[in-house]
Amino acid sequence: MLEQPRPNDPYWDSGTGEDCHECGARAFCLTTSIDDACIRRLHKMIRKRGPYEAQRIIYREGHPVRSLFAIQTGSVKTETVTAEGRRIIGEFLFEGDLLGVEGIGSRHYAADAVALEETWLCELPMHALEDACRKAPELQHELLGRLGRLIRAGTLDTAAQQHMTADKRLLRFIIHLYHRRQSKTQRSDRCVHLPMDKQDIAVYLGLTPESLSRALRKLERTGAIRNHLRCIELLLDPEEAAAGDAPGYGVGYGS
Amino acid sequence: MLEQPRPNDPYWDSGTGEDCHECGARAFCLTTSIDDACIRRLHKMIRKRGPYEAQRIIYREGHPVRSLFAIQTGSVKTETVTAEGRRIIGEFLFEGDLLGVEGIGSRHYAADAVALEETWLCELPMHALEDACRKAPELQHELLGRLGRLIRAGTLDTAAQQHMTADKRLLRFIIHLYHRRQSKTQRSDRCVHLPMDKQDIAVYLGLTPESLSRALRKLERTGAIRNHLRCIELLLDPEEAAAGDAPGYGVGYGS
DNA sequence: CGGCCTTTTGAATGACGTCAAAGAGTGTGG
């Protein structure tokens, strides 16, 4: 049931070139913990997709769910709109993250997925992935582990943040981004690049743009950050700033 | 690695009697969609646990994760405390729900699990479940589907609720409970029994007890509900009341 | 330079939390 690339679809790759061993996201991907034989099996069913340029839609709410996507490079947001017309951003996803997880167990995606910058994906047909999980216990274990982490983040961490003031939530968000990038690129500077715009951050944090602006200024005044156009400089120690708030922003650090 | 029942542990059952076919929660359990041969296999590794009386702790935050639990009868809450000392309730669980899902992919549970009323559980050792999933595609599919629904609920639905006023959130919660019960017990009255106390509801909704009280009174004044001690009577039509709010409280109704 | 969009700033409104106190329900002991 692997979708054949269609000639009029600009976003596909025959998959002949690269395999998982050469993938830059290898270390953060599902394949981290699985052996070579298994990777070779998996590689037959995956298909590289891209490039998706900034603002390009990867899938839409309501589209049939056929695949999961691993992000090779770039970043993605998932968003939808409530019946009242309020925009919601479910999550921001980066290199190595799984996209489309909210589609599992549903026939149709519950949100749009939109590229934030030039993005390459690795498409894993859903049923083929389930198949592979059956043959490779470690892969199944890794997949379940990721879903479990997402559930923890959704139920517990989200609730913990709900009662923080806007500036605290914002600071945690920035530190979270910092850690995500830090662990993947080895840059030592404390500048956090923002692939999404300020509007998206506001929506994600459940704030209006005005409130976000005020929260940013407040963090600047207290000397926690310096705010630039498309990046935020962390002035205080990310570790100590995160302390005092349990149970942690958490996705990806749970042990 | 199946835990042997310990003589000093009051909560276990040899598992000799009942099998999944006779279980009252069968229709809502993981086993809904799997065939008889598979159920027999699964049945060998499960162990019935109970009774947990109200307020009894099923597992504690920090305890090693070894099993998932399916709720046969009763109800459970998962809760933890933030570093600031604020209580958080992750979820309320009922007949057929999976308990311990936040433990998947982690070595230690991230929250306490506490019985709300007399509760019987069906214990599924984690690695045995993974094993079974490998042999029974439908079981794996069902499990993944459940995790996916939880993720949707956590990321999208939670965000959608964040900006509702207290009384709207409360009403949605009541309707959610109503549907949960309605779909399992066939009672036609509109009285929603509350196994948890009002404090827990307040915490779950992210409110103080005072705010919950005010929200209840407001719904009473508008004629939406009638508030009793341990139950709430729904006076308006659950369907139309839910309308106007996307994307739905959702867990269990996604298609 | 002028339109358009994003970001910032200010003042008013509203929702919920906090504090304080009273009322209701439950259990205990006289």
Add this chain to the structure above:
DNA sequence: CCACACTCTTTGACGTCATTCAAAAGGCCG
């Protein structure tokens, strides 16, 4: 059976935080 203590729930007054509305300032691109 009643008095008392204890807890949970309710109610009111007030403060805080974020939204809303309005408008000005800054960037970007024609």
